[in-house]
Amino acid sequence: MLEAILLTVITAATPLVIAALGELVTERSGVLNLGVEGMMIMGAVSAFAATQITGSPYIGVLAGIAAGGAFSLLFGFLTLTLVANQVATGLALTILGLGLSGQLGESFVGQPGIKLQPIVVPLLSDIPFMGRLLFQQDLIFYLSIALVVGINWFLFKSRTGLKMRAIGDNHASAHALGINVIRTRYLAVMFGGACAGLAGAQLSLVYTPQWVENMTAGRGWIALALVVFASWRPLRLLAGGYLFGAVSIGQLHAQAFGIGIPSQVLSALPYVATIVVLIIISHNRRTTLINTPASLGKPFVPER
């Protein structure tokens, strides 16, 4: 029983972790992309469609990543090249993504999907309890863990990661030192988009292998909150993602048990939890100020 619950927690947490990690990298470079929800839903619909057409969920995963990345490029062009307002453009991305995915996915509604199958790691999967939880998972779960570890190394140990943090701290200085601010930001935005697309693919290929309109249900926004919660650190983000996964699974199980609380109240729990967490994190202005990338959301026009 516990094992079953924990397994569902992992499945629920994985898309949050991946999408938030992508946004974390984007924000570390000083760009605020509020379009996570839109990129995620585009990833979900593209992954599902590609899987239905080709029969291979792995091609679906690639399609999800590509769709998220391509969609983020649109955001990048507007905010980095045309210096449009980042908040408004992120909203536009979400609105367009929700609309476009509904249009593209219309013919797939109600079709049974193909689930991404687990990859069993030899030997390790035989470890009692932990083996079943951690080593009989699908590709996207393994990717999520690898990405968290990899990004943590990248940001704090590699020189390119240092450059990215420098841009997020002060883009004018970075430019004066000869670091290509716009190119780095494009890459960071696209990484964020690819991650959101991958997270969307997880939803339509693993979490609930089917296409339902608006199936992201605000997860993109929760991912944004997670980045703040994690104070822009990948390892804390992993913990936060699992906390949120636990809340959303907890409410599902509570609904199944029928404990006499209206289902709507339980469904609202993840959203309430997000608000509560945001309050706890942000009420200390001092720590927020120290952790937030100083150039986050500010426009940058290089002079040449």
Added chain:
Amino acid sequence: MTVTQGSASNPLLSVRGLTKHFGAFAACSGIDLDIASGEIHALLGENGAGKSTLVKMLFGILDPSGGEILWDGRPVTITSPGEARALGIGMVFQHFSLFEALTVAENIALSLDPKISLAKISDEAARLSKVYGLPLDPKAHVADLSVGERQRIEIVRALLQNPKLIILDEPTSVLTPQEADRLFETLFTLKSEGRSVLYISHRLEEVRRICDRATVLRHGKVTGTCDPRQETPASLARMMVGTDVAGVSRGEIGTPGEVQIEVSTLSVPARTPFAVSLKGIDLKVCAGEVLAIAGVAGNGQGELFDALSGEFAVSDNDAIRIRGKSVGTSGINARRLLGAGFVPEERHGHAAVSNMRLSDNLLLARSQSDRSAFLSGGTLSVIRHDAVGAATQRICQEMDVRKSGRDPAAASLSGGNLQKFIVGRELDRQPAVLVVNQPTWGVDAGAASRIRQALVDLAKAGSAVVVISQDLDEIFEVATKIAVISEGGLSRAYPAGELSLERIGLMMGGIHDTTHAEASHAH
């Protein structure tokens, strides 16, 4: 890319006809410049003359619109700071290119070959700091360092690349006279090693003291090359400004009148992690006096201004009194209604909203103090655009503000003209108390002299003026009394004639406890 040793006949760096356009505006046109190996070469010019644009082209940050750059006699195209560094050019920026959230070692690593490990960079930085007398802790976070320490990081960062030419942009504008002396020693060491220095400044005394040659810029063009040691400050100034700039005439200092603004034991805790806390500040300014507050940037000047203006009210109501009324807890408009006026340091986004028209920017400071003239319609507070517009024209005429169009956006004015408007906006009300932070920062000589004269005249007409400034020349021009701020504490005020430059320098460096004792002995 290795650089061959430059021969004695060839200059290390030659610039021929270098030009830069921003749209229709020519920031630099047809600049010629030669820098020999082992010389300290001054680039002189006032704010907006094109000095920064020129060195940004030399360092690969800006693309020239025309002309050529010769390095060791060979024409080169420098398209990025990386290429400039590879040639052997190092740069120390005026507004530092440092990252607050990173450590000293990380900051240095950003401009070096990525293959070198952080540990090695720390070692090398420590070695260089010793050789050139620039103490640094590689593990410290930049946010925690003083301005002087930050400049050292920039210099060490430039030196680590073993450059042949080091460019320093206005390096002493943020240093105490003593810190500047130490910097000059470092420069002489560099010179003795055969390196060249391009030294950008508008401080004539300094240039005459340390530079071998000087190239003077005005309005983006070279107006002369000379040996500064053979020139007088006046002749250099003429080359820089084109005409003789009127000095500030002070006339007789009358006897001070009643106390207009008084601060007693004002303490304010730091508002943000990067701010300075104010510690027990006392000051008193009477009608007819100009109190100048000297100090190195980042020692609490901004925080003191915020407290005096009431933009951030303080908890102790009696700590600040304007014309006899306690105002510590009141806001800025309550203080304006008592006859006070304020001019903040930052023009864009503080004293003025860049995208708004001048008339809107007039209303910004005076919507409450001139409520009856500028607003109508009772509680609806309808803006009387005609009255505001007329007052705007009056101020522009009074202060000789040059602008395009009748009521242009603040952003379209040059720094000097916008500052004249911002100061004029307060003078127009004839405030009994005027508090000004860095009145002529980044302003051309003509506007600066006009603003300083206006401050002196205001005091002579019976107002109390507080001038917070980093510019010691300015302080001696306008002040009747001088106090020094350092690390959030303020020294007592001395009559302007009693303080020497050296004394102020020591006090700016934080040694004002001993001077305090010394002073009380002396009296």
Added chain:
Amino acid sequence: MRIELQKRPEGSRLFSFLSPLLALALTLFFGGIMFWMLGKNPVDALYSFFIEPLLEVWSLHELAIKAAPLILIAVGLSVCYRSNNWNIGAEGQFTIGAITGSILPVLYPEWHSPMILPLMLIMGMVGGALYAGIPALLKTRFNTNEILTSLMLVYIAQLYLDWLARGPWRDPQGYNFPQSRSFVPEAVLPEILDSGRAHLAIVFAVVAAVALWFMMRFMLKGFEVTVLGQSERAGRFAGFSARRMVWFSMLVSGALAGLAGISEVSGSIGHVQPTISPGYGFTAIIVAFLGRLNPLGIVASGFVLALTYLGGEAAQLSIGISDKVSRVFQGLLLFFVLSCDTLIHYRVRIVTQKLTGGTARHA
């Protein structure tokens, strides 16, 4: 090839007028391409999407019905966005306004009085304002990002409405349909003309737009909104309080969204049901930007966006395109509006070749 921007010293008046039109034209162009890719004749499709709904009196009424909530919400949002407060939870404030405004007709169905309608409208406004007050409180008290909190509150409001309509407010004689009893005639917002369904909400919308236009254009309060939005520091220098502005802008926009919510339920639907809005709160964000955050511009852009809703329905019937196309149109439109706005503040230059040396240009 690269794109270079050069900041204009002052915003271009020409382009601040042209940019929304240019955005509309681009949206139509790309919309046409989209129809063509769907295998439809682009001209016919665009005609039935954007022209046909304008040809019949009844559909003009429908246009006004859909434009009203969009304009009401968007003029409120324009105050928020101009003052740099990013309320994106208008959909939630709309929902709560609809709920609080419906308390009287749902819980006291026997009450027939001319007082009921004004009370409903006031309660709707208060409800919307209070709900917008939550992110305002969190922002001013705890420094919490209002974008995320206001959005999370949308989901919560929708779940709350869902619960009410299926639970305590369900009509006991309603054959288990998840909706409340129908409002009594006194609780229904009257129609303005005999020729169709359009009701008072559009009048409220125009009045609100004109009032806020007057405030923004002529009153010190409007000046305060603009100053604080451009620079909080300059606002503080003027003696304005950014904290109070958070409250002001959020409460105004919340109240207007609440008014839109109760007007929609009272005027167009006539009872409470689990879903009452086709995303007006989000579409209004586009309306606000297309109207360049100017209340009068918003009146015009409100009708344009209302047309995309109507056109979607019409196109579904006449040429068999899914009504989801309207949301794609809305998203595209916002994208082009934001792109074209760059032209107002920057000169855009496409550089195909790097400039090298040569003679100096003289200006």
